[in-house]
Amino acid sequence: MKTKTKVITIIGPTAVGKTKTGIELAKVLDGEVISGDSMQIYRGMDIGTAKVTKEEMEGIPHHLIDIKDPNETFSVAEFQALVTDLIEDITKRGKIPIIVGGTGLYIQSVLFDYNFSDTASNKQYREQMEKRISEEGIDAVYKELEKVDPDSARKIHPNNTRRVIRALEVYHETGLTLTEYQDKQLLESPYHYIIIGLTMERTLLYDRINKRVDQMIDQGLIAEVKKLYDANFRNCQSTQAIGYKEIYDYFDGRIPLEESIELLKRNSRRYAKRQLTWFRNKMNVSWFDMSSAVSSSEKFQEKIQEILSEIAGKLQLRAK
Known part of the structure; x- marks a missing residue:
């Protein structure tokens, strides 16, 4: 019987400490990080996505960062294909693949090998x-989607025409909502995996999110978004991201700058809440409360040891 490849995944809401945790685990487990964030793939979108810096990487290889221009699209199927290849490559080199961040759908697509073939595909319908x-x-x-699949309609922005069409396409081909179709594919994973969930x-958590937004503003978020705006990156998948769409509204003259910043904070908090709810309801996660870990490096290291103990128990992986 073929031994399954071991994969570590770190999920959790924004500002909970996933990047730092992933790097620390990679250092002690001889791993490499695969970014699961679908927005960190875009060049020139650094501050608003809280993209890891070279200094923060501490020499740990990071993959799937800065691979596309802001006007390019990126699908869950493409993410799945890229990450699957990376897992194989990293494992062949004797390293441990560690996926850090990402939405539930993106993570599930990899861990459960979703079928994005012609099973629910119809080019003519698209x-x-x-x-x-x-x-x-x-x-x-969009109103048609709200009628047949209200759950997907709540999650998909009307401007994201590609995802709107995809949800309707799945319903047209299978008679199932997108959620029902995805749940049917949650069978046995091809990997021996563990999902580490960070919470707070x-x-x-909300205080950290608010302070992170203030820090982004201080670091030059407004100027970063202005470059995208001036380059006429409009109605792009990338600029629908939280941290960009709110500032676009300011540049469009719809709202004052102060209101766009408060909107960014509010949307970030709401997104964090949705992330936690989704992960708790949909995935088998080993949860770790990071509340005490932000107070000192000693407390953070204690939490890392707890996580390493869980990994050792589930994957029989130990620090090298």
């Missing part, structure tokens, strides 16, 4: 929907 959108606008098609006391 082209028909694209034509309807060009002629009628997105609203009519809610008030502390």
Whole structure:
């Protein structure tokens, strides 16, 4: 029987400490980090995505960062293919692949080898929907999605036409909502994996999110978004990200700068809450409360030891 490849995944809400934890685990387990963040793939989007810096990497190789321009699209199927290849390559070199961050769907697509083939694919239907959108606008098609798959409609922004069409395509081909279709694919994983979930006391987490936004502003987030805005990157998948769409509204003259910053904080807090709810309801996660770990390096190292003990028990992996 073939031995399954071992994979570590670190998930959790924004500002909880995933980047730092991933690097620390990679140092002691001889691992390499695969970014699961679908926005850190974009060049020139550094501050708003809290992209890890060269100094923060501490010599640990990081993959899937700065691989696309902001006007390019990036799908979950593409993420799955890239990460699957990286896991194989990292493992062949005797290292441990550590996926850090990412949405639940992106992580599930890798860990459970989602089938993105022609099973629920219809090129003719997609082209028909694209034509309807060009002629009628997105609203009519989006209302159709709200009718047949309200759950997906709540999660997908109307401007994200590719995802709107995909959800309708799945329903058209299978009679299932996108959630139902994905849940059917949650079978046995091809990997021997562990999902490490980082959480934090809610008030502390929200305070960290607010302070992170203030820090982003101090680091030059407004100027970073202005470059994208001036380059006419509009209606792009990348600029729909939290941290960019709010500042775009300011540049469009819809809201004052102060309001866009407060909106960014609010949207970040709400996204963190949704992330936690999704992971707790959908995935088998080993949770670790990082509330005490932010107070001192000693407490952080104690938490790392707890996580390493869990990894040793589940994957029989120990510090080298």
